[in-house]
Amino acid sequence: MSEPILEVRKLNKRFGPVHVLHDVDLTVYRGQVTALVGDNGAGKSTLVKCIAGINSIDSGEIVFEGHPVTIANPSEAARLGIEFVYQDLALSDNLDITQNMFLGRELRRFGILHDGQMEKKARETLTSLSVRTVSSVRQVVASLSGGQRQTVAIAKAVLWNSKVVFLDEPTAALGVAQTRQVLDLVRRLADQGLGVVLISHNMNDVMEVADRVTALYLGRVAAEVQTKDSSVAQIVELITSGRSGNIGLAPAAVNEGI
Amino acid sequence: MTDPITQSQAGAGGAGEDPPGRPAVDVARGGPGSSTERASGFSLDVDRRGIGDAFRGYWDKIRSGDPGALPSILGLVILALIFSQVSNRFLSANNIGNLPGQGAYIAVIALGLVFVLLLGEIDLSAGTTGGICAGAAAQALNQHGLRHGIPGASFLYWIVVGLMLAAAALGLYLKARTGPAVVLVGVIITLTGLDKYTVPAIIFAVSLGAAVGIFTGWLVGKVGIPSFIVTLALFLAWQGVLLFLLNTQPIGVNGYNVWFQLAHGNMSPLWSWVFTIVVAGGYLVYTVVRSIRAQAQGLAAEKLSLVLLRGGIILAVAVVITALANQNRNTNPFKVINGLPWALSVPIALMIVCTIALTKTTWGRHLFATGGNAEAARRAGIDVTHIKVTAFTIGSSFGALGGVFLASATGGVQLDLGSGNILLFAVAAAVIGGTSLFGGRGKPRDAIIGALVIVIIPNGIGLRPSLPASYQNIITGAVLLIAAAVDALSRRRSAGR
Ligand SMILES: Nc1ncnc2c1ncn2[C@@H]1O[C@H](COP(=O)(O)OP(=O)(O)OP(=O)(O)O)[C@@H](O)[C@H]1O
Ligand SMILES: [Mg+2]
Numbered sequence: 150m151s152e153p154i155l156e157v158r159k160l161n162k163r164f165g166p167v168h169v170l171h172d173v174d175l176t177v178y179r180g181q182v183t184a185l186v187g188d189n190g191a192g193k194s195t196l197v198k199c200i201a202g203i204n205s206i207d208s209g210e211i212v213f214e215g216h217p218v219t220i221a222n223p224s225e226a227a228r229l230g231i232e233f234v235y236q237d238l239a240l241s242d243n244l245d246i247t248q249n250m251f252l253g254r255e256l257r258r259f260g261i262l263h264d265g266q267m268e269k270k271a272r273e274t275l276t277s278l279s280v281r282t283v284s285s286v287r288q289v290v291a292s293l294s295g296g297q298r299q300t301v302a303i304a305k306a307v308l309w310n311s312k313v314v315f316l317d318e319p320t321a322a323l324g325v326a327q328t329r330q331v332l333d334l335v336r337r338l339a340d341q342g343l344g345v346v347l348i349s350h351n352m353n354d355v356m357e358v359a360d361r362v363t364a365l366y367l368g369r370v371a372a373e374v375q376t377k378d379s380s381v382a383q384i385v386e387l388i389t390s391g392r393s394g395n396i397g398l399a400p401a402a403v404n405e406g407i
Numbered sequence: 408m409t410d411p412i413t414q415s416q417a418g419a420g421g422a423g424e425d426p427p428g429r430p431a432v433d434v435a436r437g438g439p440g441s442s443t444e445r446a447s448g449f450s451l452d453v454d455r456r457g458i459g460d461a462f463r464g465y466w467d468k469i470r471s472g473d474p475g476a477l478p479s480i481l482g483l484v485i486l487a488l489i490f491s492q493v494s495n496r497f498l499s500a501n502n503i504g505n506l507p508g509q510g511a512y513i514a515v516i517a518l519g520l521v522f523v524l525l526l527g528e529i530d531l532s533a534g535t536t537g538g539i540c541a542g543a544a545a546q547a548l549n550q551h552g553l554r555h556g557i558p559g560a561s562f563l564y565w566i567v568v569g570l571m572l573a574a575a576a577l578g579l580y581l582k583a584r585t586g587p588a589v590v591l592v593g594v595i596i597t598l599t600g601l602d603k604y605t606v607p608a609i610i611f612a613v614s615l616g617a618a619v620g621i622f623t624g625w626l627v628g629k630v631g632i633p634s635f636i637v638t639l640a641l642f643l644a645w646q647g648v649l650l651f652l653l654n655t656q657p658i659g660v661n662g663y664n665v666w667f668q669l670a671h672g673n674m675s676p677l678w679s680w681v682f683t684i685v686v687a688g689g690y691l692v693y694t695v696v697r698s699i700r701a702q703a704q705g706l707a708a709e710k711l712s713l714v715l716l717r718g719g720i721i722l723a724v725a726v727v728i729t730a731l732a733n734q735n736r737n738t739n740p741f742k743v744i745n746g747l748p749w750a751l752s753v754p755i756a757l758m759i760v761c762t763i764a765l766t767k768t769t770w771g772r773h774l775f776a777t778g779g780n781a782e783a784a785r786r787a788g789i790d791v792t793h794i795k796v797t798a799f800t801i802g803s804s805f806g807a808l809g810g811v812f813l814a815s816a817t818g819g820v821q822l823d824l825g826s827g828n829i830l831l832f833a834v835a836a837a838v839i840g841g842t843s844l845f846g847g848r849g850k851p852r853d854a855i856i857g858a859l860v861i862v863i864i865p866n867g868i869g870l871r872p873s874l875p876a877s878y879q880n881i882i883t884g885a886v887l888l889i890a891a892a893v894d895a896l897s898r899r900r901s902a903g904r
Contacts, residue, residue: 203785255772269704
């Protein structure tokens with residue numbers, strides 16, 4: 150296996166007295182889907198926001214393409230080629246699809262917004278993702294369904310030839326058909342060579358699209374397993390008790406709780 | 408191919424309004440029945456919108472809750488009809504020619520407020536900021552340069568200069584550039600004594616407004632005090648500061664020609680034509696070129712026929728207005744009054760500049776995004792604090808200019824210039840025009856149309872002395888309520904509830 154494209158080492162994060170992340174390690178490889186799983190409140194979204202630079206890190210290291218990096222805000226992450234689709238979708242309702250996809254990175258010509266070019270590129274990106282459900286890239290996001298918004302958010306993340314994409318529960322609010330589409334999309338992204346991190350509570354989805362699974366238990370990494378060597382039952386056990394058979398956290402750490 | 412996504416989208420009614428800076432694509436026009444056709448890729452993007460589509464789309468937009476400028480223009484027509492019955496002088500050329508001078512200050516303050524309102528914030532102090540800025544300019548003219556001291560409060564001058572420098576530094580620290588530059592221009596003007604001339608004195612007033620706006624924006628955006636509280640405090644405080652600046656003596660400005668002309672003067676007939684042709688003709692040419700180029704590139708575009716019709720109507724109306732304005736409208740035979748009032752052309756020119764800034768620049772796009780969803784904007788790497796500071800700087804600068812217009816209209820800087828209902832009228836103007844108080848939705852155009860509605864009411868009532876002036880506020884209140892109700896209803900419908 151090749152070098153990891155992104156590595157998080159011994160990351161710690163506290164919110165005041167609450168120690169949300171303990172020495173968390175996460176490894177992301179090119180062309181692979183890494184699933185990040187854990188119960189509600191395990192710290193998955195917090196980990197993502199720490200990597201995005203939305204939340205500050207108390208200690209720990211982020212290594213990107215072999216070099217340690219510090220990411221102070223989302224645009225620095227974007228500059229590195231790391232993109233995020235947040236659980237609480239970050240789209241502006243009053244802007245249209247194109248405007249949202251280019252938000253913060255608008256194309257300009259002679260200092261003036263180049264709307265035509267942006268519209269074309271937005272359409273190309275959606276087409277390359279085989280998105281067929283939005284009729285116009287000039288539609289206001291307020292008028293989109295949940296699945297369409299999710300699609301826009303994902304398209305926004307891959308518009309920039311990004312190298313790593315984090316998807317925080319992208320299918321949580323979706324119906325059967327849209328979930329199918331998003332999962333296919335996730336797999337396609339990895340097949341195109343991106344490193345993909347998928348956060349999900351649905352173990353069947355995880356087993357289907359992910360290559361590797363990192364399980365968080367109360368802010369600690371319980372285990373990192375390959376999906377092909379693992380089962381739904383084992384992952385569920387890791388999520389709920391932090392241990393499964395001989396892998397997982399030491400019993401002491403499990404009992405200690407937070 | 409009826410998949411659930413397109414169906415639910417059709418059910419939501421294609422809500423909302425045009426995103427800023429683009430000709431609209433009406434997702435609503437097809438209605439639920441057309442979901443199959445829309446599911447096949449970007450069908451609407453390659454469609455051409457013709458006149459029929461535009462009317463149908465517009466009707467659907469009204470039904471789905473985005474009335475645009477229609478309610479305010481309807482209101483304007485209804486009020487005009489009513490007042491033409493109240494007095495036959497209402498529709499006289501002389502009276503209509505007076506309207507811009509009476510309402511320009513509201514239009515200008517409201518223009519600046521649109522930027523603040525787009526963020527979902529409020530600036531209650533824009534009016535009294537206009538008071539101190541106009542007061543400082545008047546005192547500067549009165550004293551042949553403000554550096555010769557403010558009577559009764561000579562220490563105040565150096566405080567003002569010091570605070571302006573501090574504001575410029577603060578603005579630079581908050582990564583604003585234009586605001587601090589304007590402030591520094593004002594500092595140079597006053598230190599060199601240029602502010603004994605009228606035009607530099609007015610520029611000084613605007614730059615003092617910019618300094619106030621930087622402080623306000625810092626308190627709101629960086630310190631994090633709600634804008635309602637910050638600007639309420641400043642609304643009160645500036646009224647006291649104005650008394651110091653004036654040394655409790657009102658200062659007349661009729662003697663300073665440029666200042667007087669702002670609300671009372673007219674462009675020459677020739678320049679009136681130039682203005683009309685450049686503005687209305689320019690709009691027509693711009694939209695035609697945009698339509699042709701977009702069609703050539705396969706982008707969503709309005710049909711040429713639609714563009715020509717709309718631009719043609721606007722041009723025709725503008726030409727008729729200019730032709731009428733260029734007739735003598737003075738009832739007194741000894742002096743000719745003709746031409747477009749400066750109080751009309753200046754706000755319209757400002758409106759155009761504001762519209763370009765909002766729809767054609769990255770900054771404008773980011774302002775809309777911040778108003779729509781500040782957290783999304785932040786995650787997209789937008790410096791939300793910077794955006795807030797710039798919006799408040801614009802709001803206060805326009806407030807300052809509005810104060811200058813108000814002083815021109817009333818003949819001088821009174822002790823209470825800019826206080827009372829003035830700011831509230833400006834907010835009402837923006838809302839009546841269609842700007843939302845919740846942020847993310849609004850246009851500079853709204854401020855102009857709304858100000859016209861606001862100013863027509865006291866004008867019409869004033870024409871019949873037997874009507875008590877108390878009707879003015881009652882009618883204005885009712886109009887505002889109706890406008891807000893239209894806004895609320897449209898939001899309810901567009902949310903699909
Ligand atoms: N801004 C914050 N301030 C204080 N505590 C926070 C903050 N954000 C998250 N937390 C806490 O951190 C813990 C982890 O939250 P997080 O959102 O990362 O969980 P999660 O694994 O994403 O859960 P879910 O599956 O429900 O999305 C929770 O206990 C939460 O209360
Ligand atoms: Mg979460």
